[in-house]
Amino acid sequence: MPATIAEWEAVIGLETHVQLGTESKIFTGASTSFGDNPNTHIDPVVCGLPGTLPVLNKKVLEYAVKAALALNLNIAEHSKFDRKQYFYPDLPKNYQISQFDQPIAEEGWIDVEVAEKGKDTYVKKIGIERLHMEEDAGKLVHAGSDRLAGSTYSLVDYNRAGVALAEIVSKPDLRTGREAAEYASEIRRIMRYLGVSDGNMQEGSLRCDVNISVRRGPKAPFGTKVEIKNMNSFSAIQKACEYEISRQIKAYESGEPVIQETRLWDEGKQLTKSMRSKEGSSDYRYFPDPDLGPIEVTEELREAWRNELPELPAAKRIRYVEELSLSSYDARVLTDELSMASYFEDVVKAGAAAKLASNWITGDIAAYVNANKLNFTELPFSPKDLAEMIKLISSGKISGKIAKEILPELLKAGGSPEKIIDERGLGMISDPSTLSDMVDELMVDYPKEVEAFRGGKKKLQGFFVGQLMKITSGKADPKLANQILLKKLLG
C-alpha cells in the first residue's frame, strides 16, 4: 500500500488585548473616555513627565483577576510589573509597564462552541497560556497625507495611553479560522458578561493578533509562524486565517519558503500582506519596575472575587439545553448577550414556557431591540409583562395574532398585556354557546355555501372561518370555532 501524505493542518494561537473598562487609567486618575478630542485625557503620569510615578488602580487588578478566574486560570499570589523597553513616540516613557515572567494568571481554558453553516456544531476546549496586565499606548496620527507613506509629519494623541489592558494568550489549540473566530467571540462574550470590558472591536477595546502556521498532520513539527494583525471583526479573523492557511499551504507546495514575519489583514482586498519580517526577536530588555511594589492577591480576596462572578455563557448554554430543553441553537442565540439571557430567564421565572419565551425574545423582541439599538435592560416591556402575554396565549385568552398586534406598543411603552386586552375587548371569544350562535347565524346567511359544503366542497370550511373572524374582528378562538363549525356544517 502506498504511504498517504497527511492532510495539511493549521496551528493557530491568539493574543487578545482586552481594554479593561475602568473609569480611570491603570496607573493614574486620568479618564479612559473614548472618542474625545486628542490629548484631553492626559496628566503628568500619562505623559511620562519627569518625576511622576505609577500607582496601580485597584479596580484594574479586580477586573483582571475576575477575567482570569472566568478563563479558569490560576491566580498568582505574588506577581509583579516589568518594564518592556522600546522607543516609539506613542509610548510616552519609551517603556511599557507590563508583566513579563510573573503574570497575574497562568494555565487556564475555555469551552468554545464552534458552529458553522452546513457543519455539525461541536464544543472544543481551548487552553489559555496566561493573562497579564499592562498599559495601552497612545496613537499616532499621520498628517500631510491620508497614508503613512506620504505623510510629512505625525501627531500623537495620548488619550489611550495608560488605559488598562488584559492580554490573554491562548495555547496553539485552534485549527481553523472558524475556531479562531469563535474563540475570540467567546472571550469577548465572557468579558462582557463580567462587565470588565465592552469588547468593542471597532473602538479597539478588543484587539486580536493571530499566530498561524501549517504542518503536515497533527504529528508533524510546527511550521514557520506568521503573525497577523489588523482584524477588526470576528469574520475578519476567520477570513484572515483562512486566507493565510491557503497562502502558506500553496507556498509549501510550490517549494517557496514561508518566512517568520508580521502580516496585516487588508479588509478591502481580503488578503494579508507583509508588514515587517521578524527574523531576530526584539530585545525588550525587561526588568522589574522598581516604581511598583509586588502585586499580592490573597486567597481570601481571590475567593471573594470568585464569588462575585456571574454564571458564564458556556454554563448557561448547557443549562438552557439540559434544564429548559431548548435547542442548542436557541441557547446560543439567547446567551450571546448577558442582558438578553437575563431577560429570558426572568420571563421563564415569571411562569412562561421556555420555548415560547425563547421564540418571542429571539424573534420580534430582539428585532425591535436591535433596530432601536437598545439593550434588553432598557426595554420598557418588562419580563413579567412578556410572561403574562405568553400565558394569555397559552391559556387561550388571546391569539398569537392579537399578541403580535399589541406587541409594538408594549415594546415601546410597556404595560400589562392583560389590562390592554381587557380594556380594548381584545380577548378571544372562546365561549362555545356564543360561537355556536354565531355559526347558526352564518349558516342562515349563507345557505348556498352550506349546501355546497355538504355536497363535497370541503374547502368552504375556510370561507366560514373567515366570515366568523370577520364578524368577531379576529377574536374567535380559532380551534374552538373550527370544531363547532365542522360539527354544524356536517349537520
Add this chain to the structure above:
Amino acid sequence: MAIAELRQQLIRGEVSAREVTQDQLDRIAAVDSTLHAFLDVTAERALADAERIDKARMAGEELPPLAGVPLGIKDNLCTKGIRTTCSSKMLENFVPPYESTVTNRLWKAGAVLLGKTNLDEFAMGSSTETSAFGPTSNPWDITRVPGGSSGGSAAAVASGECIAAMGSDTGGSIRQPASFCGVVGLKPTYGRVSRWGLVAFASSLDQIGPFTSCVADAAELMNVIAGHDSNDSTSLTAPVPDYCEKLREPLAGVRIGLIKECFQQEGLNSEVKESVLAAADSLRSLGAELIEVGCPRFNDGIATYYVIAPSEASANLARYDGVKYGFRSEGAESLLSMTSRSRAEGFGSEVQRRILIGTYALSAGYVDAYYKKAQQVRTLIRRDFDSAFEQVDVLLTPTSPTTAFQTGAHLDDPLAMYLADLLTIPANLAGLPAISLPCGFDSAGLPIGLQLISNVLDESRLLQVAYQYEQTANVMANKPDGKFIP
C-alpha cells in the same frame, strides 16, 4: 542660625522672615558668582512668601514648623511653575506643571524657596562637575569640588547661602557632598520620604533628604518631609515619630559597630581614618559601646551599584526623546534621527555612559550575568547588614575615603570618580538610613565626614547618636574661613 532658634526669634518678633530671607539673598548675591551653588534664584517669590509669614505672625496666627526657613532645593525636585533642569541641556527649559510631594510639604510648613541648586547632570556624578551649566565650587577651597551629585545644596548650606537645603541620594549624593563641605546630610530609609516629583535616576535607590548645618535641623526637616504618600507606591506606611524627641537621650548602652572592611580600604586616606576613629572614641567616652563587625560583601557594593543604578537609569531616561518636552534636535529627517540626535546632543557624556552601561546590562544574553547577578549580590549585602544589626544599633564608617578633591582631578577617570561613593553605596543598596556629619579637618583644612548607618526606619537613633557627638565634638564651630569667599 538653627531652625529652632530662628522660630523663637520670629515668634518673639526679634527678626522678620523678610529680613532673614533678604539676608540670604544678599549672601547669595555676594558669594554665588564664586561658588555657583544655585542655578536659579527665586528672589521675588522668596520675599513674597516671607512677607506672608510675617503678616500671619502679626495677625497672631500660629506659625507652621518651618516658618520663614529659607531653603535651597536640588534642581531635580519638581517645583510647579519653576524651571527644573536636572542640570541637563535636555531639561533646560522644562517647567513642571506639578509640585513634588517633598517641596509641597515644605511650603505648607512655611519654608521659603530661595532657588534651585546645582547638581551633576541627572544626579550622575560625585563632584557636581557634570552639570551642563557649569560646576559648583567647594566653599572651603574653591579649587576643589563640593562633592556630588547634590554639590549645589551642600555648598549653599556650607557657605551660609541658605539655612538648609534638599538633596537626593542614590549612591551617596547627599552624604558625600555633606562630608566634602562640612555639613550634615541625611539619607532616610528607602520609602520614608516620597519620591513623587523627584526626577528619577535609579528608582530603587533614590531617596530625598536634608542638608543642614546642625543635626537638630535635620530632625526638624525630617518631621516635615517624612511620611506616607499615596502617589508613591514605594512609600512606607509606618507611622512617623517626632525626630527631635530622642536627640537629647544619652548614649549609654548604645552599641556602635565599626565595619572592619571599611577601615581596611586601601584607598582610605589616613587622616580621614584617624579622624573617624577619634570620633568613635569620643562616642565611647559618651557611653556608647564600640564593637567591630564584619560586612564581608560591603566592598562589593560599588560593582553591584554600577550595574543596578545604570540599568534603572537606562529605562528612566528613555522618556527624554524630544517628542513631548525637553530638548529636541533641529533638522532631523526621520523619527530615528530625531530621537537619537536629541539624546546625543541633549545628554552629557557621563549620562550617556551610564545609559549605555545600563542598556548593556539589561540586554538579552547579558541580563543574567549582570543585572540579575547584581540583584543577588544586593540581597547578600542586605543580609550582611541584617546580621550586623543583630549585634549593634548603629554602624560607623568614614563617609568618603578622601576629603574634597581638586576640580578636574577625576574627570577623565570615571572609575576613580566612582570610588568616591565606595562607603556610601551599601546603605542605598540595602535601603538603610545613613547620615554624614563633620568630625574634623585634614591638614589642608578640609572637612572630614563621619557616616552613621542604622537599621530601617531607625532615623531617630541615627539622629540621636549624631546629635550627641555633635554637642561634644564642637566641630561645627568651624566655618569656611573666608580664604576664598568673604
